[in-house]
Amino acid sequence: MNKKSKKISSKDIENSYEFGFETDIESVFAPKGLNEEVITFISNKKDEPKWLLDWRLESYKRWLKMDEPEWASVHYPKIDYQDSYYFSAPKESEKPKSLDEVDPKLIETYNKLGIPLKEQEWLAGVAVDAVFDSVSLGTTFKEKLREEGVIFCSFSEAVKEHPDLVKKYLGSVVPNSDNFFATLNSAVFSDGSFVYIPPGVTCPMELSTYFRINAAGTGQFERTLLIADEDSYVSYLEGCTAPMRDEHQLHAAVVELVALKGAEIKYSTVQNWYPGDENGKGGVFNFVTKRGDCRGDNSKISWTQVETGSAITWKYPSCILRGDNSIGEFYSITISNNYQQVDSGTKMLHLGKDTKSRIISKGVSAGYSSNTYRGQVNIHPKSENSRNFTQCDSLLLSDNCSASTIPYIESKNKNSVVEHEATSSKISEDQLFYCLQRGLSEEESTSLIINGFCKEVLQKLPMEFAVEAQKLLEISLEGSVG
Amino acid sequence: MSKELLNIKDLHVDVEGKKILKGLNLNINMNEIHAIMGPNGAGKSVLSNVLSGKENYNVSSGSIKFCGKDIVDLLPNEISNLGLFMAFQYPVEIPGVTIMNFLKTIHESKRKANGNEPFSPSEFLNYVREKAEILGLDDDVLKRQLNVGFSGGEKKRNEALQLLVLDPVLAILDETDSGLDVDALDIVSNGIKGINNKNNSFLIITHYKKLLEKIPPNKVHILADGKIVKSGGPELAHEIENKGFESFN
Numbered sequence: 056m057n058k059k060s061k062k063i064s065s066k067d068i069e070n071s072y073e074f075g076f077e078t079d080i081e082s083v084f085a086p087k088g089l090n091e092e093v094i095t096f097i098s099n100k101k102d103e104p105k106w107l108l109d110w111r112l113e114s115y116k117r118w119l120k121m122d123e124p125e126w127a128s129v130h131y132p133k134i135d136y137q138d139s140y141y142f143s144a145p146k147e148s149e150k151p152k153s154l155d156e157v158d159p160k161l162i163e164t165y166n167k168l169g170i171p172l173k174e175q176e177w178l179a180g181v182a183v184d185a186v187f188d189s190v191s192l193g194t195t196f197k198e199k200l201r202e203e204g205v206i207f208c209s210f211s212e213a214v215k216e217h218p219d220l221v222k223k224y225l226g227s228v229v230p231n232s233d234n235f236f237a238t239l240n241s242a243v244f245s246d247g248s249f250v251y252i253p254p255g256v257t258c259p260m261e262l263s264t265y266f267r268i269n270a271a272g273t274g275q276f277e278r279t280l281l282i283a284d285e286d287s288y289v290s291y292l293e294g295c296t297a298p299m300r301d302e303h304q305l306h307a308a309v310v311e312l313v314a315l316k317g318a319e320i321k322y323s324t325v326q327n328w329y330p331g332d333e334n335g336k337g338g339v340f341n342f343v344t345k346r347g348d349c350r351g352d353n354s355k356i357s358w359t360q361v362e363t364g365s366a367i368t369w370k371y372p373s374c375i376l377r378g379d380n381s382i383g384e385f386y387s388i389t390i391s392n393n394y395q396q397v398d399s400g401t402k403m404l405h406l407g408k409d410t411k412s413r414i415i416s417k418g419v420s421a422g423y424s425s426n427t428y429r430g431q432v433n434i435h436p437k438s439e440n441s442r443n444f445t446q447c448d449s450l451l452l453s454d455n456c457s458a459s460t461i462p463y464i465e466s467k468n469k470n471s472v473v474e475h476e477a478t479s480s481k482i483s484e485d486q487l488f489y490c491l492q493r494g495l496s497e498e499e500s501t502s503l504i505i506n507g508f509c510k511e512v513l514q515k516l517p518m519e520f521a522v523e524a525q526k527l528l529e530i531s532l533e534g535s536v537g
Numbered sequence: 538m539s540k541e542l543l544n545i546k547d548l549h550v551d552v553e554g555k556k557i558l559k560g561l562n563l564n565i566n567m568n569e570i571h572a573i574m575g576p577n578g579a580g581k582s583v584l585s586n587v588l589s590g591k592e593n594y595n596v597s598s599g600s601i602k603f604c605g606k607d608i609v610d611l612l613p614n615e616i617s618n619l620g621l622f623m624a625f626q627y628p629v630e631i632p633g634v635t636i637m638n639f640l641k642t643i644h645e646s647k648r649k650a651n652g653n654e655p656f657s658p659s660e661f662l663n664y665v666r667e668k669a670e671i672l673g674l675d676d677d678v679l680k681r682q683l684n685v686g687f688s689g690g691e692k693k694r695n696e697a698l699q700l701l702v703l704d705p706v707l708a709i710l711d712e713t714d715s716g717l718d719v720d721a722l723d724i725v726s727n728g729i730k731g732i733n734n735k736n737n738s739f740l741i742i743t744h745y746k747k748l749l750e751k752i753p754p755n756k757v758h759i760l761a762d763g764k765i766v767k768s769g770g771p772e773l774a775h776e777i778e779n780k781g782f783e784s785f786n
Contacts, residue, residue: 484592485629491613492589492623493643493699494650503642507633507682 088137091115094242097142101211101246104218114231114241121235127398128427128459129367131340134305141243141276205258205289206251210278213249220251224282228311228348228375236307236369237344240276244309247278252287252318261517263292277308283318285351290321292520304329306365307342316351316378321359323516325524328364335394335423338366345372349381349407357384358401359515361524366395371429373402376410376441383412386512388524391424391456392532400430400461405438405471414445417509420456421532427459432473434466441471449479450508452501452532502529540567541605542707542738543588548599550580550587557583559763560599565707568735572749573742574774575760576782581742582626584760585711589623590616604706618650620706624696624713631683636695639683640665640702647703668701671728689716697725701732709740714748726751746774 086093094115098108123134200207206217213221231241252258283289306328314320322345331338341364347356358372374383385401397420403412412432420426432443449458460477482504490500506513506525513521543565550558557580565571575581587594588601590613601608608616631639645655656664669679672694684692693713700708710729714722730752733739741748749757749771757773758765761782767773 483629486631488589488591488613489625489629489631490643492617492625493639493703494614494617494647495643496614496646499642499646503634503639504631507631510633 087140089115089139089141089243093141097243097245100142101214103211103214106222107214110226110231111242111244114238115243117232118235118238118242121238123235127369127429128425129369129396129398131367131396134340136239139305142245199259203256203259204253205256206249207262208249210244210247210249210280213280217249217251220282221249221280224280224311224313226311228313228346229309229344234344236342237309240278240307240309240344244276244278247280247308249279250281250289250291252283252289254285254287254315256284256287258287258289261290261292263294275304275306275308277306279308279310281311281320281322282313283315283320283354285315286317287315288319290323290517292323292325292517294325294327294520294523304339305342306339308344310343310345310372312345312347312356314347314349314351314354314356314378314381317353318351319355319357320347321357322347322372323359323520325361325516325520325527326364326368327527329366330364330395331366331393333393333422335366338395339364340367341365341370342367343370345370346375346402347373347383348375349378349383349410350375351381352378352407353380354378355382355384357382357386357515359384359386359512360399361388361390361512361516361527362397362399363390363527368395368397368399370399371401373404374412375404375406376412376438377406378410379407380409381407382410385412385414385416385430386515387414387416388419388509388512388528389416389426389428390419390528390532391421391426393422393424395422395424397425398427398429400428402431403433403443405432405434405441405443408437408439408441410438410441412441412443414443414447415511416445416447417512418447418449418458419452419505419508419528419532420449420458421452423453423455425457425459427461429461429463431463432465432475433463434468434471434473436467438468439470441468443471443473445473445475447475447477448508449477450505451479451481498529501532505532541565542567542569542603543740544600544602546600546602548587548601549597550583551595551597552583552593557763558587561760561764563758563765565738565740567706567738568733569756570733570739570741570752570754572754572757572774573740573760573765574744574757574777574782579760580763581760582711585623585709585740585742588616588621588709589613618647621709622700622703622705622707623709624693624700624711626711626713626715628684628687628692628696630685630687632685634683635680636683636698637665637679640679640699643699644702665702668698671701671731672697673724674698690718690721693717694721694725697728701728704732704737706737707740708737709742710748711742712744713741714743714745722747722751746778749774 091112094111095108098111229237231238250262281291312320312322328339328341329337349356356374360372362368372385376383383403389397389399391397400416401414414430416428418426418428428447430445432445434441445462447460451458458479462475464473464475466473482501486504487500490503495503505528513524516524541564545561545563548558548561573581583594590608590611596609603621604619606619641661644661648655674694684695687695693716696713717725726748741752741754753771757769757771759767
């Protein structure tokens with residue numbers, strides 16, 4: 056069976072992270088540290104055109120003048136950006152033409168993760184662009200997608216095969232001057248995914264990418280660019296997991312979405328990177344910039360995220376509602392346990408007329424974790440008759456965790472309406488006793504109540520992803536109650 | 538000889554330092570219906586909570602045997618899996634969890650605890666529909682979130698549905714009649730009476746004899762000031778209705 060239906064027993068992960076294994080594959084590293092030579096090395100290694108190298112170098116120069124943001128409610132030791140590798144690739148220099156040519160050890164890794172690519176293709180009908188470290192290894196279902204004119208490939212491939220599209224849209228949503236981490240990504244991004252849906256096409260399958268961090272001490276700088284041309288539709292799934300290690304790992308991805316007139320993009324993420332151990336040691340630092348641009352009238356972008364992993368999550372998937380009648384949505388579940396720190400939310404920028412946005416955020420905190428919702432809703436003076444609805448609910452499972460809701464709301468148009476609701480609660484003893492009396496164990500009861508709490512968001516996930524997400528909630532909160 | 542199901546001996550319970558039950562004795566055999574009546578504050582709800590294993594109820598002396606096992610130190614779910622069900626006086630809301638999902642979860646958990654395979658989805662759906670029909674509940678109700686926005690009567694009906702689905706050995710009905718109108722009381726009591734057989738028993742806690750007219754008990758007990766002060770047949774319920782509880786103190 057595929058990953059989605061794999062049974063994960065909570066016993067398996069007691070005191071250990073289920074996916075905490077390393078694959079013994081030699082990597083080809085760029086020299087340690089960050090400078091123009093390293094960036095040129097990365098660009099050459101990927102055989103990139105000059106304009107892209109120039110863009111990287113320009114980003115690097117901007118980055119040197121930028122300061123690491125300090126406004127988020129997260130605390131971590133200072134990152135030495137010169138003490139990291141910015142490029143690593145599995146040793147095979149030739150790209151495999153089919154999965155049979157892929158290093159069996161990589162396949163084994165995927166199998167351990169429960170994603171046997173071949174079976175998964177057929178069972179789930181999902182084309183998988185699996186990213187192992189920094190180089191994409193296998194893209195499947197490409198032919199079927201090609202029939203519809205859909206482009207789904209690694210970012211590097213897109214640079215080679217579709218340079219005009221990449222050049223036109225790269226940095227058009229998240230410019231290389233945007234913020235410290237996005238600018239760093241622009242300078243050193245390794246690989247990622249590229250999607251283009253032609254006008255009028257409904258993408259025939261859910262597109263999915265599994266990310267995985269592997270080589271020790273390697274930062275991950277993924278770059279995703281997704282363009283939905285006029286009146287097209289696409290649903291994109293992104294899921295991640297990483298092996299256990301002591302050293303903190305930096306991850307600074309950038310995702311750019313462009314929805315043209317009448318187009319709709321549904322972008323779902325389940326993120327379960329290594330969160331560190333129960334004492335807060337290790338874990339991924341996840342500084343992600345995700346933004347969607349509803350560039351055309353009547354377009355729609357919907358973000359759904361289930362964030363259970365990482366030691367630090369710094370992430371605000373946002374929508375720029377530029378087109379009239381455009382719609383932005385953000386559905387989020389953030390789970391934090393032990394010493395995890397989450398500062399996540401969204402930005403909804405209403406520029407066009409009659410634009411609508413909806414934000415539903417569910418935060419569950421346990422252990423000693425901190426979980427902050429930070430969201431901005433901004434209605435421009437010319438954004439007539441626009442509406443926003445925001446609901447932020449927090450559930451606290453321990454006495455030592457914290458949950459905060461920090462909304463920034465600004466409406467400069469008097470015909471527009473903004474609503475914000477927030478609640479925070481604990482699982483009541485009566486709820487727990489009620490479930491126990493019906494025969495459920497304390498863990499089963501808690502899991503049931505939390506799943507109920509998160510249901511509004513879980514429902515927004517594609518079916519098979521929802522099942523996986525529910526299991527993740529259970530795993531993430533293992534041992535946090537009682 | 539009928540089989541002994543519940544045996545409470547000289548039970549003393551305090552809650553936050555306050556003595557509530559002061560030497561309570563009660564025996565329930567298989568295939569019996571018992572009723573406990575008593576004034577407010579007599580300890581009726583404390584008794585049902587202690588039997589269910591709720592935390593923070595300190596049993597200072599005495600014993601409770603259920604199905605031959607001492608249950609004083611057992612967890613609520615362990616007692617539940619032995620076959621004890623409590624229909625709550627004030628059922629809680631669990632947002633986002635549909636009745637159907639809840640029923641499936643508790644039914645599967647109980648089957649698992651007893652070493653049985655879970656029902657298949659269609660098998661279970663039919664099973665639930667059959668029970669729901671007895672209580673006059675349709676599919677739409679099953680899709681609602683557990684007790685969220687329910688009227689008092691709807692909550693009690695939902696408790697009865699869980700009772701029918703779990704099919705316990707001993708069911709405690711804690712003021713299940715309160716909040717039910719005359720018609721609903723008919724439906725619910727008929728439903729409950731319908732599952733009474735030689736393999737289960739009921740303990741009905743109530744203020745009124747209305748429910749006892751629908752589900753006639755074998756024995757009626759009067760609980761006052763933490764003790765059973767009088768036990769008798771169904772006629773005792775009439776006596777209380779006429780004379781009030783005061784005369785039994």
